[in-house]
Amino acid sequence: xxxxxxxxxxxxxxxxxxxxxxxxxxxxxxxxxxxxxxxxxxxxxxxxxxxxxxxxxxxxxxxxxxxxxxxxxxxxxxxxxxxxxxxxxxxxxxxxxxxxxxxxxxxxxxxxxx
Amino acid sequence: xxxxxxxxxxxxxxxxxxxxxxxxxxxxxxxxxxxxxxxxxxxxxxxxxxxxxxxxxxxxxxxxxxxxxxxxxxxxxxxxxxxxxxxxxxxxxxxxxxxxxxxxxxxxxxxx
Numbered sequence: 001x002x003x004x005x006x007x008x009x010x011x012x013x014x015x016x017x018x019x020x021x022x023x024x025x026x027x028x029x030x031x032x033x034x035x036x037x038x039x040x041x042x043x044x045x046x047x048x049x050x051x052x053x054x055x056x057x058x059x060x061x062x063x064x065x066x067x068x069x070x071x072x073x074x075x076x077x078x079x080x081x082x083x084x085x086x087x088x089x090x091x092x093x094x095x096x097x098x099x100x101x102x103x104x105x106x107x108x109x110x111x112x113x114x
Numbered sequence: 115x116x117x118x119x120x121x122x123x124x125x126x127x128x129x130x131x132x133x134x135x136x137x138x139x140x141x142x143x144x145x146x147x148x149x150x151x152x153x154x155x156x157x158x159x160x161x162x163x164x165x166x167x168x169x170x171x172x173x174x175x176x177x178x179x180x181x182x183x184x185x186x187x188x189x190x191x192x193x194x195x196x197x198x199x200x201x202x203x204x205x206x207x208x209x210x211x212x213x214x215x216x217x218x219x220x221x222x223x224x225x226x
Binding site: 004006033035041042043044045048056089091102103104105106107108110 | 148150155156157158159160163201203206213214215216217218219
């Protein structure tokens, strides 16, 4: 069964460092997303990406965040200068882009900023 | 503003003890309501999509129903392996259903 894969599963970084979280969406999907979940809180939308550009972003997704689809299979989230409050689970998701299709999520990357 | 509220926050059941989880939503122009299961430290796993009031969907011991204001996830004769957090979500925005607003979830524990 097709699935969304994310690497690494756990990333520990020093405050102020840059991190790149990687995702391989389901191959025939067209829309890609990043969500995050701070421990004990709701899953929050960060950004959506379609046709090689951002289609929507939340207020959380400020200038320290960026996304890229560097090739035909990978989708990345970069955090330029990490803060303690960036510690969270980050989930990548994808969907087929047809109205009313469900999004499939990866297993997440746990980011710990120390 | 689009909003999703789930209750209860936590639910403990004995194996075989049926119950229901609630998801109340406020959204302009519902384009679907999604149920996901989330195990600790894992990503949300898709369960159901409901599109219109009166619709019902079933999967094993789970049945999801939808009204104009809320959705219920009924769990019949649960087993310990049904223990997880159940998330409800609705799409936001105007063009694609992947941009979801999630509720805070109901954490279900089923004891043998």
